[in-house]
Amino acid sequence: MAFENLTKRLQMALRRIAGKTHLTENDIEEMMKEVRLSLLEADVNYKVVKDFTFEIKELALGEKIMKGLNPGEQVVKIVNDELIKLMGPDAETVKFSPGAKTVIMMVGLQGAGKTTTAGKLGWFLRKNNEKKPLLIAADIYRPAAIDQLVSVGEKLDIPVFSLGTTIKPEEIVIKGLKYADENNFDLVIIDTAGRLHINETLMDELVSIKKIATPDEILLTVDAMTGQDAVNVSVAFNEALGITGCILTKLDGDTRGGAALSIRKMTGIPIKFSGTGEKLTEIEIFHPERMASRILGMGDILSLIEKATESIDEAEAMSMMEKMMSGNFNFNDLLKQMKMVKRMGAFSGILKMLPGGSQLQNVDKVDDKQLVYIEAIIHSMTIDERKKPELLERSSSRRNRVASGSGRSTTEVNRLISLLEKQTQMMKRMPGMSPSALEKMASGEAIKVNPKPGKGRGFHY
Amino acid sequence: MGLFANLFAGKDRKAKAEKYKIGMEKTRKGSLSSLKNVLINANKIDDSLYDKLEEIFVMADIGVDTTVVFISELKKEVKNRHIENPKELENIIVDKLFDIYLKGQIVNTNIKYNPLGLTVILFVGVNGTGKTTSIAKMAHLIKSEGKSVMLAAGDTFRAGAIDQLKIWGGRIGCQVITKPDSNDPSSVIFDAIRAAKEQNIDVLLCDTAGRLQNKVNLMNELNKISRTINREMGSVQHETYLVIDATTGQNGLSQAKIFSEVTKVSGIVLTKLDGTAKGGIVLAIRNELGIPISFVGMGEKITDLMYFDIEDYIYGLFADFFE
Structure with missing residues (x-):
């Protein structure tokens, strides 16, 4: 999972101060060191890290501290808010032309994944926006680059316009656009050759293609494994061309992906999509706020919800979420949730996405049998107990009865009770998750998360 | 001074x-x-x-x-x-x-040639680092040293990869062994070793598909390739070059670590050093894992691959000192 290492490191740093009631400047200083190291290890640009930790320190020390939160929680909150700010604000997709066709130009260094991503993007926009895409093969330099695009196009059933390698890319683009008009394509994706941002001749070529094609989007494809140089590359491409968005590829690797933070902070270019696998359908809209919450171990709760709404009855999911938010989450709901989870896919994968889930030891070893056990335990409760979890919390004889009834140990019963408790608390603290935001999300719109100040109990580690 | x-x-x-x-x-x-x-x-x-x-x-x-x-x-x-x-x-x-x-x-980062016959060199790495291009450059380099070279198109996954290698083979003037309908790289390389031995070829360069090091299945596939070569070559150890893009950040360490668990990496080919990236991760790789850098890629021309030389590399970084 991308960013996982950053999460761990930050969590460790934050855990150390979690119990403290009073933070000295020294404590904050110490914490910033950890935050700083973890960000540098994640390949976030040195200057970005410097600014970031400085801002947090100032905020933590300054007057902006909110009353009601303990100092540790305040720092956590500030880190969270700043990370969201740094990578945010919102998930953005392609801006379509109001005219007859939308033109997208793919640019980037060699080997970033432009050709594959061009195909993926065509597939994505055809599926989600009912576009009729045409790919233009304008990479005449790399041997067999055109063959590659043609083969990608064949696999996805997307037509590819090519004129071989002897005609100038500018000419190919002119003819390709004409072909698109004549054949009613409303989306054109131009695959250009990979080039170094310091190669003036080839950068000039892109500038003239831009003039010819007047693209609605110029998307910079960046390898998620890129180190400190991500800033140089994105700044140079942006200065030459005016980049409208960035696609982060190879996020299915074990890279920490700090480049995402750097690019956004240093250029302001939004990251629009991420490539998440070798299959030509493995592309997603990039969600900065999810990444931020994942970094802080808040779980990729929004991903979970979105996944849920795809495979679950919408109304069912909505009432479930509202229940969670209101804090009246009981065992009946937990059972329902488990059943939804069952429908969504492997349990262990889902568990990781839940708040605090990434902290559970051996999360990978949780097998789907656990689900059966949990069901057994809940079925052994009385109807009253299922509705009012506190009945079980108060009485050990009830817990023992449930244990023997379900054939599971008392420890397991206790664990389930505390899981419910934890979930309810976590849900209550999800920042800015209003029912209206959920509705928007259910209807497929991007949502904006407005972090609200907590009430003094948020963020437990 | x-x-x-x-x-x-x-x-x-x-x-x-x-x-x-x-x-x-x-x-x-x-x-x-x-x-x-x-x-x-x-x-x-x-x-x-x-x-x-x-x-x-x-x-x-x-x-x-x-x-x-x-x-x-x-x-x-x-x-x-x-x-x-x-x-x-x-x-x-x-x-x-x-x-x-x-x-x-x-x-010593020179290629360890087999004095008794065929030398096999395997190229591995994550997607998009420049394996195929580096193979072409190295084929040119070895050929210019007077040896005969053959290429094995072991990237059976990426669209266009085989064509890419074939085009390079044509330009350099060396045979490229392909198996168009196979999706088993081991069998392609097996065929290539047999063909190279039959034709008394000096050096066989084997291309493989780019793979992210956390993909277990793909790493198992690589392990199988490595075992196939070992079986065919007997006691003759083959060279394995890990190709790393100079723009790579800290993930380079993970790449070097996991790839060398699967196949014995003899050296690193550091590509795209002609950009603004410094490729410093290779120093960390050498420091932490002991793997040396063998070659560097410095441009798009077929001649732009050079033997790595630490003195030259550091000189390149600090040349201002000496002017």
Whole structure:
């Protein structure tokens, strides 16, 4: 999972101060060191890290501290808010032309994944926006680059316009656009050759293609494994061309992906999509706020919800979420949730996405049998107990009865009770998750998360 | 000027290093040239100077851990030798970089040819680092040394990969073994080894599909390829080059670590060093895993692959010192 290492490191740093009631400047200083190291290890640009930790320190020390939160929680909150700010604000997709066709130009260094991503993007926009895409093969330099695009196009059933390698890319683009008009394509994706941002001749070529094609989007494809140089590359491409968005590829690797933070902070270019696998359908809209919450171990709760709404009855999911938010989450709901989870896919994968889930030891070893056990335990409760979890919390004889009834140990019963408790608390603290935001999300719109100040109990580690 | 400067006083030596300097021009101008300015502008050796040095090394992708060790050793040295003038740090820094790379060993990064017959070289790496292009360049290099070369199109996954290698083969003038309908790279390489032996070819270069090191199935596939070569070559050890893109950040360490668990990596080919990236991660890889750098890619031409030379590399980074 991308960013996982950053999460761990930050969590460790934050855990150390979690119990403290009073933070000295020294404590904050110490914490910033950890935050700083973890960000540098994640390949976030040195200057970005410097600014970031400085801002947090100032905020933590300054007057902006909110009353009601303990100092540790305040720092956590500030880190969270700043990370969201740094990578945010919102998930953005392609801006379509109001005219007859939308033109997208793919640019980037060699080997970033432009050709594959061009195909993926065509597939994505055809599926989600009912576009009729045409790919233009304008990479005449790399041997067999055109063959590659043609083969990608064949696999996805997307037509590819090519004129071989002897005609100038500018000419190919002119003819390709004409072909698109004549054949009613409303989306054109131009695959250009990979080039170094310091190669003036080839950068000039892109500038003239831009003039010819007047693209609605110029998307910079960046390898998620890129180190400190991500800033140089994105700044140079942006200065030459005016980049409208960035696609982060190879996020299915074990890279920490700090480049995402750097690019956004240093250029302001939004990251629009991420490539998440070798299959030509493995592309997603990039969600900065999810990444931020994942970094802080808040779980990729929004991903979970979105996944849920795809495979679950919408109304069912909505009432479930509202229940969670209101804090009246009981065992009946937990059972329902488990059943939804069952429908969504492997349990262990889902568990990781839940708040605090990434902290559970051996999360990978949780097998789907656990689900059966949990069901057994809940079925052994009385109807009253299922509705009012506190009945079980108060009485050990009830817990023992449930244990023997379900054939599971008392420890397991206790664990389930505390899981419910934890979930309810976590849900209550999800920042800015209003029912209206959920509705928007259910209807497929991007949502904006407005972090609200907590009430003094948020963020437990 | 200390040892390092003297090393480059010789004309031949300097001419050779000059190539690196041109290739790494942008690299140098990026941030490491600021090293000289930092040292010149510092009044004394203090924490703020160390912070600046740290910045320079982290920005070169050398990595936090290696940088931290590096700076602490630098501090020790400064203390032991009672150094007060920042300008004196210059030589110590360069010497220390040598230490990190050489680790007291003599690093021989030349290709280990099999004196009795066929030499097999396997190319591995994550997606998009430049394996196929590096193979083409190396084929050209080896051929120009008077040896016969054959290529094996073992990337059976990426669209266009086989065509890409075929086009290069045509340009260089060497045979490319393909198996159009196979999706089993081991069998392609098996065929290629047989063909190379039959035709008394000196060197067989094997391409493989790019794979992210956390994909277990793909790494198992690579392991199978490696075993196939071992079986066919008997006691003759093949070379395995891990191709790493110079823009790669800290993930390079994970790449080197996991790839060498699956197949014995004999060296690194550092590609795209003609950009602004410094490729410092290879120093961390050498420092932490002991894997040396064997070749560097410096441009798009077929001749733009060179044997790695640590002196030239460091010279490329710090050439300002010697002008």
